[in-house]
Amino acid sequence: MSRKETGGFKRSYNDKIFDVADTVILVVLLFVFLWPLWFVLIASFSDYNAVASGQVFLWPKGLTLGGYQEVFKYDTLWRGYANTIFYSVVGTTVNMIMTVCCAYPLSCKDFKPRKVIMYVLMFTMYFSGGLIPTYLVVKSLGLLSTRWAMIIPGAVSFYNCLIVRSYFMNSIPTELKEASTLDGANAAQYLVKVVLPLSKPVLAVVALYYFVGHWNDYYNALIYIYDKDLYPLQSILKNLLCDVQSTMDMGGMDTEFLSQLYARKQIMKYSVIIVSMIPVLMIYPFVQKYFVKGVMVGAVKG
Amino acid sequence: MAKRNAGIVKKKAPLSQRIAKELRHNWILYLMILPVLIYYIIFSYTPMYGITIAFKDYKVKQGILGSAWVGLKHFKRFFGVYNFTNLLKNTLTLSIYSLLVGFPIPIIFALILNYSTKPVLKKATQMISYAPHFISTVVVCGMLQLFLDKNTGVFNSVRALFGLEGISFLSNEHMFKHIYVWSGVWQGMGWSAIIYISSLAGVDYELHEAAIIDGASKIQRMRYIDIPSITPTIVMLLILQLGGLMSVGFEKAYLLQNSLNSPASSIISTYVYEQGLTNASYDYSTAVGLFNTVVNVILLVSSNTFSKKVLNESLF
Numbered sequence: 001m002s003r004k005e006t007g008g009f010k011r012s013y014n015d016k017i018f019d020v021a022d023t024v025i026l027v028v029l030l031f032v033f034l035w036p037l038w039f040v041l042i043a044s045f046s047d048y049n050a051v052a053s054g055q056v057f058l059w060p061k062g063l064t065l066g067g068y069q070e071v072f073k074y075d076t077l078w079r080g081y082a083n084t085i086f087y088s089v090v091g092t093t094v095n096m097i098m099t100v101c102c103a104y105p106l107s108c109k110d111f112k113p114r115k116v117i118m119y120v121l122m123f124t125m126y127f128s129g130g131l132i133p134t135y136l137v138v139k140s141l142g143l144l145s146t147r148w149a150m151i152i153p154g155a156v157s158f159y160n161c162l163i164v165r166s167y168f169m170n171s172i173p174t175e176l177k178e179a180s181t182l183d184g185a186n187a188a189q190y191l192v193k194v195v196l197p198l199s200k201p202v203l204a205v206v207a208l209y210y211f212v213g214h215w216n217d218y219y220n221a222l223i224y225i226y227d228k229d230l231y232p233l234q235s236i237l238k239n240l241l242c243d244v245q246s247t248m249d250m251g252g253m254d255t256e257f258l259s260q261l262y263a264r265k266q267i268m269k270y271s272v273i274i275v276s277m278i279p280v281l282m283i284y285p286f287v288q289k290y291f292v293k294g295v296m297v298g299a300v301k302g
Numbered sequence: 303m304a305k306r307n308a309g310i311v312k313k314k315a316p317l318s319q320r321i322a323k324e325l326r327h328n329w330i331l332y333l334m335i336l337p338v339l340i341y342y343i344i345f346s347y348t349p350m351y352g353i354t355i356a357f358k359d360y361k362v363k364q365g366i367l368g369s370a371w372v373g374l375k376h377f378k379r380f381f382g383v384y385n386f387t388n389l390l391k392n393t394l395t396l397s398i399y400s401l402l403v404g405f406p407i408p409i410i411f412a413l414i415l416n417y418s419t420k421p422v423l424k425k426a427t428q429m430i431s432y433a434p435h436f437i438s439t440v441v442v443c444g445m446l447q448l449f450l451d452k453n454t455g456v457f458n459s460v461r462a463l464f465g466l467e468g469i470s471f472l473s474n475e476h477m478f479k480h481i482y483v484w485s486g487v488w489q490g491m492g493w494s495a496i497i498y499i500s501s502l503a504g505v506d507y508e509l510h511e512a513a514i515i516d517g518a519s520k521i522q523r524m525r526y527i528d529i530p531s532i533t534p535t536i537v538m539l540l541i542l543q544l545g546g547l548m549s550v551g552f553e554k555a556y557l558l559q560n561s562l563n564s565p566a567s568s569i570i571s572t573y574v575y576e577q578g579l580t581n582a583s584y585d586y587s588t589a590v591g592l593f594n595t596v597v598n599v600i601l602l603v604s605s606n607t608f609s610k611k612v613l614n615e616s617l618f
Contacts, residue, residue, distance in 0.1 A: 006389060014521070015519055019419050023418065023423065029427055032488065053454075057459075074438070105328075105331035111326070117335065126602060128350070129574065131574050132355070132588045133348075134352075134592065135498060136584070137348050139369075153345055155341050187331060218438065218439060218557075237444060238440045242440065276438075284433070
């Protein structure tokens with residue numbers, strides 16, 4: 001009896017330490033996730049000299065909109081922004097149509113070539129031609145340095161098809177299909193009127209994946225786009241943020257003026273990051289609640 | 303009735319008729335999947351055929367078919383190139399380091415979240431932990447450049463508070479792997495944890511109740527109930543990760559690369575890009591890429607086979 005009690009005491013004591021440690025770790029992690037983003041936000045509103053000298057850490061200092069004024073004057077960036085909106089909207093539309101066209105037949109049990117097609121497409125997930133062979137195909141189709149090079153080579157991702165397919169198979173009751181067949185609906189009517197409205201959560205998640213993929217796409221532009229007018233936002237961000245050279249080359253001019261210019265340019269980098277993230281941040285809260293579902297459905301073995 | 307008769311007779315119609323019937327019955331489905339198949343034939347299977355240029359002396363004018371076969375010439379060249387071991391070493395260092403750190407951390411994070419007694423904190427941390435996943439590689443690299451700047455970066459400002467001198471993190475080849483891996487952890491850990499969080503939520507609570515009655519502490523419950531319950535998920539994801547061991551993210555390495563850290567940041571995928579698009583040696587670059595893919599496939603298949611035999615879990 002007494003042993004059990006001490007055991008119990010020890011347990012609750014251990015568990016208390018555990019709970020405290022657990023909470024501390026979570027608070028630290030919350031800070032780790034949030035702080036870099038928070039810092040970019042406050043730095044974008046702060047005076048650059050305060051940022052550079054390390055006075056900005058948790059709150060903005062010397063409030064200014066200079067960075068944002070600089071961003072609004074930067075035409076190249078806005079052209080990239082417009083291009084990216086085009087690539088993301090058109091690209092995601094194409095992606096969603098293709099994904100449903102792929103996922104729905106593969107979810108129908110009476111579709112005979114289902115298994116063969118599954119294997120054929122699954123293979124592409126593990127083995128691909130690689131950079132140059134794909135580049136040569138895109139080139140031979142005449143897509144190089146056109147807007148379509150940002151959309152067509154990535155028209156569908158089989159991984160996302162699998163997510164949608166398993167949702168169709170596992171979350172839509174088969175009775176509905178029987179009922180609608182009895183009512184004389186064909187496969188297309190059933191898909192549009194019954195399946196798609198019932199699949200909104202998974203479609204929202206997959207659309208978000210695609211949209212963010214397009215929004216953040218730098219790779220395709222690097223390889224396929226040579227025309228600067230067609231550059232997406234990320235290519236322009238790359239030149240702005242990751243080019244060490246551009247910030248160092250300044251010599252022989254009025255130093256006071258130059259250091260001002262430099263400061264504005266540096267602060268603009270923070271502002272640009274914020275401006276570039278706005279659309280994704282706007283969609284994020286709406287779709288966020290479906291994430292867990294989307295990821296879990298995708299984990300179901302194909 | 304008709305169906306039952308067909309079953310009794312058991313005489314199959316000729317193949318062409320059966321195909322015609324299937325097509326008539328499911329024509330909508332065939333029509334839907336057609337563009338998808340065309341897409342995969344053009345953008346996945348045609349490039350697979352294009353891999354043959356790895357064994358050829360590719361001349362643009364002569365095309366893939368017309369170019370002369372050269373056997374393993376490009377592979378031999380790659381294995382003999384002066385920085386071959388360096389490329390391989392960097393690729394493996396980054397990928398193994400990423401795996402060792404990036405794989406267990408989301409599992410631990412999910413367990414910690416699962417045992418949190420503060421619902422609001424738990425929810426907030428979980429929600430915010432996904433956010434970095436949605437930030438583009440370009441922006442992450444830009445943030446790294448800004449934060450790690452030798453004179454103005456906030457990391458060096460913090461170091462200055464402790465009287466330490468500024469370091470040019472990104473110009474240091476020894477720092478590169480840590481920057482690469484830990485920024486990857488920051489970006490990916492919340493997202494990768496989702497799957498474990500969901501598996502943990504699915505663990506039968508009766509097991510926990512029984513364990514509590516038996517006097518198990520939280521750590522013991524974690525060790526003997528939760529971890530065994532999510533092992534299948536862990537194994538499945540581990541196989542997938544092993545299969546991608548050689549495909550270290552091109553973008554981040556490419557974007558963070560500069561002349562000073564390149565001894566550590568040149569990896570196979572950046573080399574493929576350099577050779578293929580900067581130098582336009584299509585055939586050679588394809589050979590290097592193929593080497594990489596083949597190693598990946600071998601790793602995937604062998605880890606899958608291993609886990610099928612030893613753990614009875616497998617992906618395919």
